[in-house]
Every structure is written in C-alpha cells, then in structure tokens.
Amino acid sequence: MANKGMLIVLSGPSGSGKGTIVSRLLQERDDTVLSISMTTRDPRPGEVDGVHYFFTSREDFEKMQSLGAFLESAEYNGNYYGTPESTVRNLLDEGKNVLLEIEVQGAEKVMDFRSDVISIFITIPSMEELERRLRGRGTEDDETIRSRLAVAKRELQRAFRYDYVVINDEVEKAVQRINTIIEAEQMRFARMDNDYIRGVLDHVETE
Ligand code: 5GP
Numbered sequence: 001m002a003n004k005g006m007l008i009v010l011s012g013p014s015g016s017g018k019g020t021i022v023s024r025l026l027q028e029r030d031d032t033v034l035s036i037s038m039t040t041r042d043p044r045p046g047e048v049d050g051v052h053y054f055f056t057s058r059e060d061f062e063k064m065q066s067l068g069a070f071l072e073s074a075e076y077n078g079n080y081y082g083t084p085e086s087t088v089r090n091l092l093d094e095g096k097n098v099l100l101e102i103e104v105q106g107a108e109k110v111m112d113f114r115s116d117v118i119s120i121f122i123t124i125p126s127m128e129e130l131e132r133r134l135r136g137r138g139t140e141d142d143e144t145i146r147s148r149l150a151v152a153k154r155e156l157q158r159a160f161r162y163d164y165v166v167i168n169d170e171v172e173k174a175v176q177r178i179n180t181i182i183e184a185e186q187m188r189f190a191r192m193d194n195d196y197i198r199g200v201l202d203h204v205e206t207e
Contacts, residue, residue, distance in 0.1 A: 012121060013151065035101075038053065042055070072106040
C-alpha cells in the first residue's frame with residue numbers, strides 16, 4: 001500500500017547493541033535496507049570497503065561535502081561520517097525502507113529538515129548495564145571505557161529528540177519492538193498510496 005519506502009534513523013550509544021539489532025532486523029525484513037555510509041576512519045580488521053563503509057580520505061570527503069553529496073554528515077571521534085544522498089533517494093524511490101544507523105548530531109540534522117523521517121533511539125536498561133557490557137568486551141582499557149560512558153551519557157540526553165525509544169534488554173525483544181514501529185508507521189494514512197483508498201471507494205455503491 002505504501003508505494004515509497006520510509007526513511008528510518010536509528011541511533012544509540014556505543015554498547016547499546018544497535019549493530020546486532022540492525023543485522024537481525026535486516027535478516028527478517030526484505031523490505032528494509034541499510035544505507036552504507038562514507039567515512040574517513042581507518043577500516044577495522046574484517047571490515048570491507050563498500051560493505052561496512054565506503055572508506056575515503058578527508059580530502060575526498062570534503063570535496064563530496066562541498067558538492068552537496070551527503071544527506072547529512074558529522075564529525076565523530078576525529079573522523080568524518082556521511083550518508084550519500086543519491087543512494088538513499090534511489091532506494092526510497094524503489095520502495096525500500098532505508099535505515100540510517102548514525103550518531104546523534106547527524107540524526108538531528110536529518111530530523112531538522114525532513115518531516116517524513118522516523119527516528120528511533122536504542123538504549124540500554126541502565127548505565128550500570130552499559131558499563132558491564134563495555135567491560136565485558138574486554139577490549140578497552142579503563143580510560144577508554146570512562147570516555148565511552150561519558151559520550152553515552154551525552155548521547156542519552158538527546159533521546160528526547162527521537163520519535164521512539166527502544167530498550168535493548170534482550171535483542172529478540174528489541175527487534176520485535178522495531179518491527180512493531182515499522183508496521184504501524186506503514187499504516188499511517190499519510191503514507192498510503194492515494195490510489196489505494198480511491199480504488200476501494202470506486203467499488204462502493206453509492207446510494
Ligand atoms: P564506528 O566508527 O564505530 O563505526 O561509528 C561511530 C559512530 O558513527 C556510530 O555511532 C555510528 O552510528 C555513526 N555513524 C556511522 N555512519 C554515519 C553517518 O553516515 N553519519 C553519521 N552522522 N554518523 C554515522
């Protein structure tokens with residue numbers, strides 16, 4: 001019924017498990033795709049160019065920025081990140097829902113100039129739980145964990161800007177909650193193809 005895809009912005013602090021939630025969601029829904037961002041940060045082991053990100057230089061990123069090629073872009077942790085505008089537009093036109101997994105500054109920019117965006121903030125049940133998860137990874141030292149917790153706190157303070165807040169207490173449940181949001185949003189009258197209701201009315205016998 002909805003002929004155009006929906007633009008869905010998803011943010012959440014590091015350790016909120018948003019990456020896992022997104023991959024589960026994409027496995028379950030063939031109407032939804034993830035936008036691949038461009039970044040100037042170095043690839044991490046196992047990351048593939050064109051799959052996880054399009055990795056690029058600061059110079060090329062800035063060139064694209066000046067050409068207006070990004071739907072939004074932001075600097076995070078000393079690196080640039082941006083959402084290529086034309087890819088997103090094409091996917092929406094094809095009828096796909098497009099997920100942007102982006103940090104809060106970029107998300108707020110999209111919300112500021114697009115009234116049709118659906119925004120979802122993924123959160124953890126408590127700061128204690130977040131600390132436990134970050135320490136559980138065993139990959140970061142004390143100082144890095146403290147700094148990540150401070151960033152998470154700042155990000156959580158922006159949750160009020162989002163349409164929906166999804167608590168990731170259990171991955172399964174969090175994915176289910178996002179599915180519920182997508183299903184409900186697809187039923188909004190404003191999103192429906194006008195021809196659909198017109199088609200139904202055409203079959204009503206008038207008195
Ligand atoms: P990471 O370097 O850990 O992959 O990502 C760091 C942060 O940048 C994450 O919060 C991620 O969601 C965000 N991010 C990834 N791509 C984009 C993008 O295109 N734009 C913005 N604004 N943030 C992004």
